[in-house]
Amino acid sequence: MSQTKILVVDDEERMRSLIRDFLLRERYGVIEAADGEEALEKFFDTKDIKLILLDIMMPKLDGWQVLAEIRRYSKVPVIMLTALGDDRDEIKGFEMDVDEYVTKPFSPRVLMARIAAILRRQEELNTTPLVLGDLKLDRIARELTIGGKVVELSLKEYELMQFFLENPGVALSRESILNHVWNYNYYGDARTIDTHVKKLRSKLGDYGEKIKTVWGVGYKLEAEAQDHA
Numbered sequence: 001m002s003q004t005k006i007l008v009v010d011d012e013e014r015m016r017s018l019i020r021d022f023l024l025r026e027r028y029g030v031i032e033a034a035d036g037e038e039a040l041e042k043f044f045d046t047k048d049i050k051l052i053l054l055d056i057m058m059p060k061l062d063g064w065q066v067l068a069e070i071r072r073y074s075k076v077p078v079i080m081l082t083a084l085g086d087d088r089d090e091i092k093g094f095e096m097d098v099d100e101y102v103t104k105p106f107s108p109r110v111l112m113a114r115i116a117a118i119l120r121r122q123e124e125l126n127t128t129p130l131v132l133g134d135l136k137l138d139r140i141a142r143e144l145t146i147g148g149k150v151v152e153l154s155l156k157e158y159e160l161m162q163f164f165l166e167n168p169g170v171a172l173s174r175e176s177i178l179n180h181v182w183n184y185n186y187y188g189d190a191r192t193i194d195t196h197v198k199k200l201r202s203k204l205g206d207y208g209e210k211i212k213t214v215w216g217v218g219y220k221l222e223a224e225a226q227d228h229a
Contacts, residue, residue: 003029004119005048009039009066010055010081015104019053022108026116036061040069049076050122051115056082067096073179075166077118079111130165132221135207137165146207156181157200160193164211164221174218193218 006028010016013034020030031046033039037060043049052070056063067078079100080093093101100114130137134147144151144161153161159181163172174190182192197219201208210222 003027004050005029005031005046006115007031007033007039007042007046007049007052009033009036009053009058009063011035011058012055015055015081018108019111022112023115026112028115035059036063036066039066043070043074051077051079051119053079053081053111053115056080064092064096067098071097073176077122079114079118081106130162132165132168132207132210132223135204137162146205151203153200153203156196157203160196160200164219168221169223171214171220172218177218 008016008019011034016032023030031042033042036058054063077099080098081102083104099118127140137144144153163180174193177193201211212220212222214220
């Protein structure tokens with residue numbers, strides 16, 4: 001069974017060492033970065049990072065800049081680590097979709113408990129089916145059905161459909177689709193996406209019309225109206 005990878009970003013080697021020792025004790029895989037630029041390099045070069053521990057005050061790029069760049073491409077859980085005690089920083093963190101905010105000094109055991117709780121919640125989210133009307137994507141079986149009938153999809157078509165269903169009503173840029181579906185280091189072009197979207201639309205029947213072209217941006221999956229109670 002592969003280890004759960006956690007990226008630890010802090011410019012203090014002593015702090016990284018402390019966190020690393022506790023993470024290794026809990027059998028997590030640890031990737032380290034000492035500044036903001038290295039953090040982004042490690043994140044985009046490493047597949048399947050499940051959580052980021054991110055310091056705010058760092059050289060080159062601070063934690064906010066790192067978080068803003070990562071959020072362009074990923075919803076990976078982030079715990080902000082900071083010596084600052086200002087409520088405004090905490091509010092800013094949650095506005096930028098931070099999952100937890102931990103002020104130094106902290107108890108490593110409490111931090112490990114928070115990490116475990118976030119990863120459990122993330123695993124539950126990742127196994128919950130994605131539904132749009134009669135369309136259902138089962139993330140455990142990796143299967144798409146419409147009205148109970150299986151739709152045969154290639155791996156990339158499946159991943160593209162999952163990305164759309166995870167972001168209903170959101171205009172997704174071609175860049176973000178390439179980075180998410182074809183991996184961050186894939187150097188493809190827009191034609192790759194357009195070809196897969198065309199094939200996906202043809203396989204979805206009436207639901208294919210819900211994948212809208214957003215001119216100059218990319219694509220958007222039209223969200224369904226909420227079901228009546």
